[in-house]
Amino acid sequence: MILVFVEHEAGVPLATSLESLTLGRRLSKVMGLPLHASVAGDGARGVAGALGAYGASAVHAVEDPRIADYAPTAWARALAQVAEAGDARVALAAATDRGSEVMAHVAAIAGLPLAASCVAVAAGDPFVVTRQRFGGSLLEDARIDAGLKLLTVAPYAVPPEEVEPAVEPEIRTVAPDLMEGDLRVRLTGREAADDGRVSLSDARVVVGGGRGVGSADGFRSLEELAGLLGGAVGVSRAVTSLGWRPHAEQVGQTGARIAPDLYIACGISGAIQHMVGCKGAKRILAINTDAEAPIMAKADYAVVGDLRGVLAAVIEEIRRLGSS
Amino acid sequence: MEVVVCVKRVPATAGKITLTEDEVDTKFLSFAVSPHEECAVEEAVRLVEAHGGSSTVLTLGPAEAADQLRDALAMGIGEAVLLETDGTEWDAVATARAISDAVSARREQGRGLDLLLFGNESADTGDFQVGVRVAHALDLPCVTGVKALQIADGRAVAKRQVGSGWEVFEVDLPAVLTIKEGINLPRYPSVPGRLRAKKKEIERIVPERRPAGPERLRLHLPPEQERGVQILGTGPEAAPKVVEILREIGVMAQ
Ligand SMILES: Cc1cc2nc3c(=O)[nH]c(=O)nc-3n(C[C@H](O)[C@H](O)[C@H](O)COP(=O)(O)OP(=O)(O)OC[C@H]3O[C@@H](n4cnc5c(N)ncnc54)[C@H](O)[C@@H]3O)c2cc1C
Ligand SMILES: Nc1ncnc2c1ncn2[C@@H]1O[C@H](COP(=O)(O)O)[C@@H](O)[C@H]1O
Numbered sequence: 001m002i003l004v005f006v007e008h009e010a011g012v013p014l015a016t017s018l019e020s021l022t023l024g025r026r027l028s029k030v031m032g033l034p035l036h037a038s039v040a041g042d043g044a045r046g047v048a049g050a051l052g053a054y055g056a057s058a059v060h061a062v063e064d065p066r067i068a069d070y071a072p073t074a075w076a077r078a079l080a081q082v083a084e085a086g087d088a089r090v091a092l093a094a095a096t097d098r099g100s101e102v103m104a105h106v107a108a109i110a111g112l113p114l115a116a117s118c119v120a121v122a123a124g125d126p127f128v129v130t131r132q133r134f135g136g137s138l139l140e141d142a143r144i145d146a147g148l149k150l151l152t153v154a155p156y157a158v159p160p161e162e163v164e165p166a167v168e169p170e171i172r173t174v175a176p177d178l179m180e181g182d183l184r185v186r187l188t189g190r191e192a193a194d195d196g197r198v199s200l201s202d203a204r205v206v207v208g209g210g211r212g213v214g215s216a217d218g219f220r221s222l223e224e225l226a227g228l229l230g231g232a233v234g235v236s237r238a239v240t241s242l243g244w245r246p247h248a249e250q251v252g253q254t255g256a257r258i259a260p261d262l263y264i265a266c267g268i269s270g271a272i273q274h275m276v277g278c279k280g281a282k283r284i285l286a287i288n289t290d291a292e293a294p295i296m297a298k299a300d301y302a303v304v305g306d307l308r309g310v311l312a313a314v315i316e317e318i319r320r321l322g323s324s
Numbered sequence: 325m326e327v328v329v330c331v332k333r334v335p336a337t338a339g340k341i342t343l344t345e346d347e348v349d350t351k352f353l354s355f356a357v358s359p360h361e362e363c364a365v366e367e368a369v370r371l372v373e374a375h376g377g378s379s380t381v382l383t384l385g386p387a388e389a390a391d392q393l394r395d396a397l398a399m400g401i402g403e404a405v406l407l408e409t410d411g412t413e414w415d416a417v418a419t420a421r422a423i424s425d426a427v428s429a430r431r432e433q434g435r436g437l438d439l440l441l442f443g444n445e446s447a448d449t450g451d452f453q454v455g456v457r458v459a460h461a462l463d464l465p466c467v468t469g470v471k472a473l474q475i476a477d478g479r480a481v482a483k484r485q486v487g488s489g490w491e492v493f494e495v496d497l498p499a500v501l502t503i504k505e506g507i508n509l510p511r512y513p514s515v516p517g518r519l520r521a522k523k524k525e526i527e528r529i530v531p532e533r534r535p536a537g538p539e540r541l542r543l544h545l546p547p548e549q550e551r552g553v554q555i556l557g558t559g560p561e562a563a564p565k566v567v568e569i570l571r572e573i574g575v576m577a578q
């Protein structure tokens with residue numbers, strides 16, 4: 001079988017898991033193997049129906065009250081046992097925080113290599129994956145020789161595709177054989193975020209600020225514009241390193257990946273590590289004093305000039321239109 | 325509190341990556357460690373400042389990786405270990421094995437270990453796994469993606485950020501933690517710190533390379549996303565044009 005680890009929230013599978021399932025289904029076709037999904041956590045079996053629409057013929061629901069909440073090692077143990085019992089040839093998960101973590105544990109438990117952040121797979125002999133390096137600024141083709149190939153799938157690399165007609169997956173209950181050490185790490189609590197602001201990853205508009213903003217104070221106009229457009233503020237690493245803004249707002253390789261309708265990049269040079277975080281934006285508008293800044297070539301629209309004057313004028317124009 | 329922190333020397337470029345026949349062309353590049361690892365180093369220094377004990381930085385890499393060890397020493401790490409390679413790339417399995425062997429050897433020599441810190445992922449290969457593999461090899465609990473940490477009474481309370489807030493994990497020490505940028509703001513090394521770091525002895529070990537895959541076939545650059553930029557104007561005069569575009573895209577509140 002091809003085995004896909006599916007994450008869900010309150011019984012609804014995550015979009016990234018549906019991407020993995022779609023890649024899994026392609027592999028199942030090429031390799032002539034059935035497509036199975038494995039789901040853990042509270043409400044696992046409730047997810048099954050939704051996975052039939054993506055071609056899963058069986059869903060392994062891990063049901064063990066000790067690990068109803070997230071427990072990375074134990075969830076991985078269960079996944080490894082499902083893979084072994086079903087003689088899986090490929091096991092994959094989305095390259096999310098949890099997907100990457102669970103697969104790393106599976107790899108360590110099974111003593112097998114793991115190809116992280118894959119964007120494509122050629123399931124022939126050899127079995128070759130294309131995977132991201134440097135957060136996606138570089139790609140690597142690599143071959144995996146293990147009997148069970150382990151991989152994670154980079155978000156947005158494979159658009160989810162439903163099957164027609166949907167299949168009715170068979171639900172199999174999994175009672176994992178856990179070792180004592182597997183239970184050492186379990187989610188013991190949750191804390192809500194402390195502000196009610198628009199979250200970066202959901203924002204339709206992100207107003208980004210870089211070193212060119214000049215100071216922590218300089219962000220007032222960016223906040224104002226974000227407020228007018230119902231968006232959020234994002235920043236470059238130069239800004240968080242200077243302590244002007246919190247790291248939660250950082251966009252890029254070691255920050256958030258955003259995909260807004262519009263990203264307005266103010267005083268940001270466009271380093272590759274920043275751009276991998278915002279390449280999902282539908283449109284990019286750059287405001288920069290330097291017409292030769294790398295961001296200018298990676299944007300859809302650009303204004304050459306001091307961001308302070310440009311933002312003030314844009315804000316005034318929006319207000320003028322709003323009041324007329 | 326005995327803390328070991330693992331860092332990896334990687335090429336750092338803000339501009340376009342260029343490739344030679346089969347490698348990233350590093351002729352004109354500087355080297356660094358990932359921001360996550362810089363924060364792990366800072367966290368190690370702070371933990372020892374707060375709880376006493378000692379800290380060690382460890383890397384597997386070429387002789388030149390001593391530079392990255394010295395950067396960590398300059399920030400306040402006490403000792404450095406270099407697992408020296410000939411510069412060929414090591415996969416995650418082989419790297420984790422060499423690191424676990426080195427840490428086990430230290431423990432056998434009677435060195436304590438309370439925390440073993442990693443970055444959440446390395447900046448170049450981004451394998452998201454060396455820390456987890458080492459945790460398994462040493463039979464230690466592991467929390468990944470840690471962005472807030474408290475240590476008290478032999479336990480670690482480690483938090484990680486999710487869309488809607490924070491997830492909390494509590495584990496007994498010794499433990500492996502993989503750190504994410506944002507947990508702290510790393511200090512700039514002081515000049516005396518740099519001078520001290522220069523003089524420090526670095527312990528060298530030459531591990532045996534045992535590749536386990538995946539096997540790299542080739543590197544290539546992703547297709548360039550040419551967006552074909554349209555210049556809207558210069559300075560404040562461009563504002564009406566900008567607002568027109570905002571309307572066109574449909575992001576203006578009506
Ligand atoms: C492993 C690694 C990971 C990294 N991860 C990230 C990451 O997640 N996110 C990230 O952002 N960076 C990351 N970086 C850092 C990245 O390489 C750049 O250093 C950083 O993005 C630069 O930030 P910046 O564009 O704000 O600053 P600069 O590069 O200094 O650019 C400032 C820009 O502002 C313009 N400017 C100046 N004044 C004005 C003005 N008054 N009006 C308009 N424009 C003005 C300048 O022309 C310039 O283009 C990472 C680096 C490494 C090595
Ligand atoms: N060659 C290395 N030497 C020391 N530590 C490493 C090395 N490679 C990876 N690590 C550590 O393991 C973490 C995860 O790496 P990776 O699994 O490659 O994403 C990194 O952030 C480092 O802390």
